[in-house]
Amino acid sequence: MVDSITDFSVQIAADKALVAKKQACQQLVYQFNQTRPDQGKERKQLLKQLFAQYSNTHIEPPLRCDLGTNVYFGKGGFVNYGLIILDIATVTIGDYVLIGPNVQLCAASHPELREQRMAPTACGEPISIGNQAWIGAGSIVLAGVNIGENCIIGAGSVVTKDVPANHVAVGNPCRVLRPIHQTELDELNSHQN
Known part of the structure; x- marks a missing residue:
C-alpha cells in the first residue's frame, strides 16, 4: 500500500485509504460550503486544512473536490462560484490566477482498457496553471494539461492540450488564438501594482 495518492497514477477506486481521504475531504468541503458570507476567516482556515498549499486566494462557495491534498494554490487569486477539482493527481494553480464560475479542473x-475500468480503477495526470492566468467561465481543463503564465482561456473552452505562456486560447477543443503582446502584459501588470 502506498501512503500518498500522488505516488502512483493508477488506483483502485474502492481502496480503503483513498475512500478515507475522500471522506475527510468531503467533510471539509461541506463545512466550507455551509459558511456564511461574513465568515471569511473561518473559510480560510477550512481551505488551509483542505488543500496541500493555500494562503490567500479568495474562493467563493460552492466548491467541490475529491481529495484536496493534491491541490496547490498560489497567492492572491480569485475563484468564482462552482469550482470542481478532481485531484487524484496534482493540481497546481499559480499566483494571481483568476478562475471564472463553473470551471472544472479534471486531473x-x-x-x-475495459478490464481496468471494470475493476474500478482511477488514474490521473497533473494539471498546472501558471501565474496570472485567467480561466473563463464554464471551462474544462483535462488531465495532463499545462497552461502557461498570463494565458487567457476563453469561456466554455475544453482544454485538452498544453497552452504556451502569454497566449489567448479558446474553443472546444481549445486552440491557441493569438499571443498576448508585451504591451498588453505591461498594461495588465500596471493595474496590479
Whole structure:
C-alpha cells in the first residue's frame, strides 16, 4: 500500500485509504460550503486544512473536490462560484490566477482498457496553471494539461492540450488564438501594482 495518492497514477477506486481521504475531504468541503458570507476567516482556515498549499486566494462557495491534498494554490487569486477539482493527481494553480464560475479542473480520468475500468480503477495526470492566468467561465481543463503564465482561456473552452505562456486560447477543443503582446502584459501588470 502506498501512503500518498500522488505516488502512483493508477488506483483502485474502492481502496480503503483513498475512500478515507475522500471522506475527510468531503467533510471539509461541506463545512466550507455551509459558511456564511461574513465568515471569511473561518473559510480560510477550512481551505488551509483542505488543500496541500493555500494562503490567500479568495474562493467563493460552492466548491467541490475529491481529495484536496493534491491541490496547490498560489497567492492572491480569485475563484468564482462552482469550482470542481478532481485531484487524484496534482493540481497546481499559480499566483494571481483568476478562475471564472463553473470551471472544472479534471486531473482524474479512467483507463482505456475495459478490464481496468471494470475493476474500478482511477488514474490521473497533473494539471498546472501558471501565474496570472485567467480561466473563463464554464471551462474544462483535462488531465495532463499545462497552461502557461498570463494565458487567457476563453469561456466554455475544453482544454485538452498544453497552452504556451502569454497566449489567448479558446474553443472546444481549445486552440491557441493569438499571443498576448508585451504591451498588453505591461498594461495588465500596471493595474496590479
